[in-house]
Amino acid sequence: GENVEQHPSTLSVQEGDSAVIKCTYSDSASNYFPWYKQELGKRPQLIIDIRSNVGEKKDQRIAVTLNKTAKHFSLHITETQPEDSAVYFCAASHIIQGAQKLVFGQGTRLTINP
Amino acid sequence: DAGVIQSPRHEVTEMGQEVTLRCKPISGHDYLFWYRQTMMRGLELLIYFNNNVPIDDSGMPEDRFSAKMPNASFSTLKIQPSEPRDSAVYFCASRPPGNLEQYFGPGTRLTVT
Numbered sequence: 642g643e644n645v646e647q648h649p650s651t652l653s654v655q656e657g658d659s660a661v662i663k664c665t666y667s668d669s670a671s672n673y674f675p676w677y678k679q680e681l682g683k684r685p686q687l688i689i690d691i692r693s694n695v696g697e698k699k700d701q702r703i704a705v706t707l708n709k710t711a712k713h714f715s716l717h718i719t720e721t722q723p724e725d726s727a728v729y730f731c732a733a734s735h736i737i738q739g740a741q742k743l744v745f746g747q748g749t750r751l752t753i754n755p
Numbered sequence: 756d757a758g759v760i761q762s763p764r765h766e767v768t769e770m771g772q773e774v775t776l777r778c779k780p781i782s783g784h785d786y787l788f789w790y791r792q793t794m795m796r797g798l799e800l801l802i803y804f805n806n807n808v809p810i811d812d813s814g815m816p817e818d819r820f821s822a823k824m825p826n827a828s829f830s831t832l833k834i835q836p837s838e839p840r841d842s843a844v845y846f847c848a849s850r851p852p853g854n855l856e857q858y859f860g861p862g863t864r865l866t867v868t
Contacts, residue, residue, distance in 0.1 A: 684860060684861055685846070739805075740811075742811055748798075
């Protein structure tokens with residue numbers, strides 16, 4: 642089955658700097674890669690996702706890159722703000738006729754220092 | 756829309772007792788997922804349904820766990836008998852047709868003593 646490794650487990654950056662979180666996956670058939678943000682005591686929420694037919698996707702300060710050959714994908718947050726502090730989870734899934742079985746990484750606790 | 760609704764939000768029970776967690780997905784969503792979150796194991800998919808039919812229950816840890824979806828607006832996750840290692844936050848999520856984004860509920864924090 643799929644296995645997703647996520648690094649680092651904790652990350653601390655100064656406000657305004659960039660943050661990068663990396664994930665690797667094992668199943669070459671995986672074709673969908675979402676990123677979820679979970680604030681303390683709250684539910685996970687999707688912030689961005691990418692399909693395997695594209696290499697990069699951006700949404701304002703957030704971007705995700707995918708390297709299918711190397712089986713890794715990354716989350717980039719630029720101009721970080723205090724409200725970006727949270728735990729971020731990457732996930733991978735092989736979508737077949739809509740069926741979706743997400744396998745999550747262990748999470749990265751991001752702290753933005755003012 | 757109220758979003759995914761889960762009840763109870765907190766549950767404390769003694770080892771050996773039966774526990775039932777409830778979920779109401781967002782109206783119109785055709786997929787429903789049950790997850791468990793712990794510090795040690797992270798976020799794990801337990802089971803998911805499509806149009807009320809269980810599709811994959813390979814993540815259900817043991818026979819003590821069972822899930823049902825009797826209709827499009829209600830699902831339950833039952834643990835019988837419960838054990839201390841079942842202590843975790845259990846999330847329900849739903850997904851609309853034609854969209855891959857999963858919408859999570861607020862979770863149920865289960866403590867088994």
